[in-house]
Amino acid sequence: MQKILITGGLGQVGSYLVDALHEKAKITVLDNYSSTTREAVPPEVNVIKGDVKDRMAADLVNQNDVVIHTAAQISVTASMKDPLFDAQNNVFGTLNLLEAARRSSISKFIYISSAAVYGDPINVPITESHPQDPLSPYGASKLSGEKYCMMYNKAFGLPSCCIRPFNIYSPRQDPGNPYSGVISRFIEKARAGQSPVIFGDGTQTRDFISVHDIVDIIQLLLEKEDANGHVFNAGTGNSITVSELANMVLETFDVDVPVRYMPERPGDIKYSCSDISKARKILGFEPKVSLREGLMEFAE
Numbered sequence: 001m002q003k004i005l006i007t008g009g010l011g012q013v014g015s016y017l018v019d020a021l022h023e024k025a026k027i028t029v030l031d032n033y034s035s036t037t038r039e040a041v042p043p044e045v046n047v048i049k050g051d052v053k054d055r056m057a058a059d060l061v062n063q064n065d066v067v068i069h070t071a072a073q074i075s076v077t078a079s080m081k082d083p084l085f086d087a088q089n090n091v092f093g094t095l096n097l098l099e100a101a102r103r104s105s106i107s108k109f110i111y112i113s114s115a116a117v118y119g120d121p122i123n124v125p126i127t128e129s130h131p132q133d134p135l136s137p138y139g140a141s142k143l144s145g146e147k148y149c150m151m152y153n154k155a156f157g158l159p160s161c162c163i164r165p166f167n168i169y170s171p172r173q174d175p176g177n178p179y180s181g182v183i184s185r186f187i188e189k190a191r192a193g194q195s196p197v198i199f200g201d202g203t204q205t206r207d208f209i210s211v212h213d214i215v216d217i218i219q220l221l222l223e224k225e226d227a228n229g230h231v232f233n234a235g236t237g238n239s240i241t242v243s244e245l246a247n248m249v250l251e252t253f254d255v256d257v258p259v260r261y262m263p264e265r266p267g268d269i270k271y272s273c274s275d276i277s278k279a280r281k282i283l284g285f286e287p288k289v290s291l292r293e294g295l296m297e298f299a300e
C-alpha cells in the first residue's frame with residue numbers, strides 16, 4: 001500500500017482528502033491542531049501532532065512515498081497583521097518538507113497554493129499564465145511556496161505539482177471564524193433567520209468550488225505523471241455575483257429576509273473566475289458539484 005503523508009490533514013481540504021484516501025493508502029496526518037481537533041478524521045488514521053517547520057516533519061517525509069502539503073497559515077487578514085508568522089509557516093514550512101523530499105524517494109509532492117497569487121486580475125477568466133501580483137503577504141508566501149516546488153522539480157527532478165484553488169467551500173468550514181468564506185457566513189445567518197451581509201454592492205464575482213472537486217483534482221494529480229512540473233487552476237470555470245449567491249442561499253434554506261449592505265471590504269478583488277482548460281486537458285479534470293448541490297449539502 002502506498003504511504004501518503006497529508007500535512008494539515010485535520011483541516012478543511014486535508015480531512016476530506018483523508019476520507020477519500022484512507023481505505024486505499026496508508027495515511028499519516030501531520031497537523032498542529034491550530035484550527036481543528038483529532039475528531040476531524042476517523043480514529044484508525046495515524047495522526048501526529050506537530051508542525052511542518054519541525055525536524056520531525058522532515059523525518060515523516062522520509063517515511064512516506066507521497067506528500068500532500070495542505071498545511072498552511074490560511075488567513076489573508078492574519079498575514080497582513082503578521083507577515084513573518086505567515087512566511088515562517090508557508091515559505092519555511094514548505095521548504096522544510098521539500099528539502100526532506102529531495103533527499104528521499106518521494107514519488108509525488110503536491111502543494112496547495114491559492115488563487116490569491118494573482119492579486120487583482122487584469123482579465124477574467126484567469127489562466128495560469130496570468131501575471132502573479134499578490135496583494136497580501138499570504139498571496140506572496142503561497143506564490144513563493146509554489147515557485148520552490150517548481151524549482152525543486154526543475155533543479156532536482158522532484159516529482160512535484162501544484163494547484164491554485166479559487167473559493168473553496170464545505171460544511172466543515174467553521175462559520176464562527178471571522179476569516180471563514182462568504183458561503184459559510186451567509187448560511188450561518190440564514191440558519192438564524194437573519195439577513196446576510198453583503199460587503200459592497202454585491203456585483204463582485206467569485207468562482208466557488210466544492211471541496212469534493214478539490215479532492216478530485218488532487219486524486220488526478222496523484223495518478224498522472226504528466227502533472228509533474230505543472231501548476232493548475234482549481235476552480236469550476238464559472239462565477240456568480242455575491243448578490244446572486246445571497247439569494248441562492250436564502251432560497252435553499254427557505255428564509256425570507258432582506259439582504260443587508262455594508263461598505264466594501266478593503267483589499268477585496270472585484271472579479272474572479274478561473275480558466276480550467278489546462279486541468280481539463282492534462283488531468284481530465286471536470287468539476288462535478290454544482291453550487292446548488294453544494295449548498296444542499298450544508299442543508300443536510
Ligand code: UD1
Nearest residue numbers: 115116167168179180181182185197198199204242265268
Ligand atoms: C478567497 C479566500 C482567500 C484567497 C482568495 C483568492 C476564503 C475564505 N478566502 O478570498 O484565502 O486568498 O479567495 O482569491 O475562501 N463577503 C460578503 N459578506 C460576507 C463575507 C464576504 O459580502 O459576510 C464578500 C467579500 O467582500 C468578497 C466575497 O464575498 O467580495 C468573497 O469573500 P470571501 O469568501 O472572504 O473570499 P475572498 O475574499 O474571495
